[in-house]
Amino acid sequence: MHYALKASHLEASVVTAVDINDLANKIYQHNFPDVNLMQRNIQSLTRAEFTALDADMFLMSPPCQPFTRVGLKGDSDDPRTQSFIQLLDLLPKLSKLPSYILLENVKGFETSNTRSHLIQTLRQCSYTYQEFLLSPYHFNIPNQRLRYFMVAKHRPLVFESTNISDEVHRVLQQQRILEDPPCHDEDKQVADVALENSFDRSDSVEKNVVVSSCSCCKDETNLGVASCSQRLRDVMISDREDSSSCQTVNPTTNQQSTSHPREANSKSDSSLQALDTFGREGADPRDPLDSQNPEDLHGRLVGDYLENLSAEQEERFLLQDKLLMRFARIIDVVTCQDCNTRCFTKAYGHYVEGTGSMLQVNSSLKGTTLLKNCSQDVKMISAEYLKELKCLKLRYFTPREIANLHHFPQTFEFPDGLSRKQEYRVLGNSLNVHVVSVLLRYMVTETDSLKA
Secondary structure, eight states, X not given: OHXXXXXXXXXXXXXXXXXXXXXXXXXXXXXXXTSOEEXXXXXXXXXXXXXXXXXXXXXXXXXXXXXXXXXXXXXXXXXXXXXXXXXXXXXXGOSSOOSEEEEEEETTGGGSHHHHHHHHXXXXXXXXXXXXXXXXXXXXXXXXXXXXXXXEEETTOOOOOTTSOHHXXXXXXXXXXXXXXXXXXXXXXOOOXXXXXXXXXXXXXXXXXXXXXXXXXXXXXXXXXXXXXXXXXXXXXXOOTTSOOEEEEOOOOOOOSOEEOOOOSOOOOOEEOEXXXXXXXXXXXXXXXXXXXXXXXXXXXXXXXXXXXXXXXXXXXXXXXXXXXXXXXXXXXXXXXXXXXXXXXXXXXXXXXXXXXXXXXXXXXXXXXXXXXXXXXGGGOOHHHHHHHHHTOEEEOOHHHHHHHTTOOTTOOOOTTOOHHHHHHHHHTOOOHHHHHHHHHHHOOSOSOEEO
């Protein structure tokens, strides 16, 4: 969420981050050493503490396990949902509501009882809101990661498309959930979704962002009905499967890029503050995403996101013979010329089936037929056939390459001492920076201090 805030070019700073996960906090602190990071459960934050944060925006990503298709679907009865429900119960009691709220979760959240509780609370607190089912693939990024997103603005603020292109606006309208479905209503009307992830993620590293002074979100501005016009001053970010992380951002004062005026809906000159409770990260330098026009991602191929590995480095990521023989028929394999990859889960690198795509390095060979015709019985695979399979040079995507597909900036790095499994796990819990940055630009139109 923090990286998405930066990529949105909204003038804001994180005031506090909250997360209970040791590994997530270690990585966050390494990349954002100057941010006030609280290692505690969100449920432990009091109304007074949320009020003191004085955030204008909440960015949230509550635990998704209670809503995944492969899970038990405990919904509001799942203990991992309680931190989010407590935040919803606390929101109406805040003396100052956040002007903006952004929430992310897995597909399936839109038909949950928890979602109904969320909508009821937003209406009670006079918010207008929109919901979407979005994937990076909808924005020409070669990766499937279908997620539920909700953006809300405190009345009298309204949604406008002044900060996004007509093309992006069309995507948002096509993927928008058109009406409020009752809980678990299978017949709810949802805008056509071009694709759906083949695999659900069970956690997300960049989950919740709160934009405002609410205590449940994580990465952006703070609210104040009449004080959300000039800049996002404070952001609180938190993102974890344990649902107890949060971060706040303060106004940036040394902007070096040119700013230009935008139409404002608010007459107040007050700064915005953002609170990010279940956060995310993302965008940067060599990043294929990083262009003068952040929405210009046409023609992106898998190869645009790959590292230039040496033969020795590549060897460490090749699929082992026993795994190659066992899973050759069922793994999703892509080449550098493809324009799509499957969703990378937190189990990538540890398990093979259903955790994400594999890369065929030797793209001069046509591996589809060879892989499809591989025997289901490992004992029936000859040494000669295995040799042919190995010529394809199938390997895992590296953690850096997955971070690239998530549009994390090149400045993002893991601290020393982490295992590859830990890196994959964290990335499998992450949001796509570009997708969230688009929603932030769509949601926040009341500021005239956006970067050019």
